[in-house]
Amino acid sequence: MDRVRVVHVITRFDKGGSAENTFLTVTGLDPARYETYLLAGSDGQDTAAAVSTPSAESAAAEENMARVQAAGVKTFIVPELVRPVAPLRDLRAFLRIRGLIRRLAPQIVHTHTSKAGIIGRLAAFSAGVPVVVHTPHGHVFWGYFGAVASRFFITLEKSASRLTDRLIMLTGQEKADHLRYRIAPPDKFVVIHSGVCLEPFLQITIADRRPDSDPAFPPDSFVIGTIGRLTAIKGQSYLLEAAAGLLREIPELICIIVGEGELRRELAARAASLGMGERAFFPGWRRDVPSYMAALDLFVMPSLNEGMGRVVVEAMAAGRAVIASDVGGLRDLVVHGENGLLVPPGNAAALAAAIRTLYRDPKRRRIMGQNGRMKAPAFSAAAMIKKIDELYMNLLREKHVCR
DSSP: OOOEEEEEEESOOSSSHHHHHHHHHHHHSOTTTEEEEEEEESOOOOHHHHHHOHHHHHHHHHHHHHHHHHTTOEEEEETTOOSSOOHHHHHHHHHHHHHHHHHHOOSEEEEESHHHHHHHHHHHHHTTOSEEEEEOOSOSSSSSSOHHHHHHHHHHHHHHHTTOSEEEESSHHHHHHHHHTTOSOGGGEEEOOOOBOOHHHHTOOTTOOSOTTOTTSOTTOEEEEEESOOSGGGOHHHHHHHHHHHTTTOTTEEEEEEOOSTTHHHHHHHHHHTTOGGGEEEEESOSOHHHHHHTOSEEEEOOSOOSOOHHHHHHHHTTOOEEEESOTTHHHHOOBTTTEEEEOTTOHHHHHHHHHHHHSOHHHHHHHHHHHHHHGGGGBHHHHHHHHHHHHHHHHHHTTOOO
8 A cells, every 4th residue: 555645834843832743743653654745934934033043943943854854754945935924925835835735746735833724725725635634733813913913814714724624723722712713613623732752851850950060050949940932922021020029038049941032132131120130041942951841840831822832741741840821722731739820821920929839838849740740641742643643544534535
């Protein structure tokens, strides 16, 4: 039996959760059964991000492409495919993607994120692809776009859903959001949690509080932190405000914010203005994320919206209690009082109160960390790949395509 040809399309293949999800999918599918291709935009950044962090974003994209190619996945760069709306460039992206799809003749096209999803699904339909799958990866309705742009994308998503056989939601909350906006009928949705490579985090023990070799984290410190793109929707400014408000009663507090993005300088200046001084650290993008996770006493996810929050799963696997905003897919990960605490989004006072509560109760933190570690395997990469494989096979049978 010939292998099933699958083409994946994504706008930005850098350090974000959607890129990592796509990487794990294209490299995790059994090469004996699937012939996998990846079409990716050249950068996908907005102007501000490109100016502030060109090397970090470009290096991340190049590294990811090299990893995919090393795994035997054939890749194609589509320079016209970028995140901002640009009608003429978008038209050229459509034509190029449609040409590639016609040449590759896949049985399945699987698109990722909004921009690639709209253009890629239209191209797949135009090329007569039998099975079309789309994963939005959250953030379609609010957060990254203004009100007008969000309404525009909602309209486009409704239209594109008619060209789609299944929409993969990362969480039950994301499915509920799509149903509320009437993006597609209920039977078009399937929930498949974004898979995470858990092994490096499961090796961390509760006792691994911080790397002994790092002088920034003295043994008597209380270390809190977050990991993610430095952008407004991630809410890092609220974490800084909460941490600064706690310094008087928790003088040993240290706050680490790992990541890059357009707000790097603004957040550093904000930390200085709040009097954080040497208590706030911005190490940028790091390959040794497990080491930084091990350095934390408490993981904080202060996002204003989140499709799922893969880094929260990593924190859970590392045995860390989590404080997270009560938004989006984070509700699927953090059970309030069991493996962490949920707080209202954009509320530094509530964030500070939750940090204070768990600072004062190390035993509760440890129990929450243990509960999170037991919950984490449900979000493994292997579990995700198994469900995606089953979905592909079921859709091929429904469409009477091979198998």
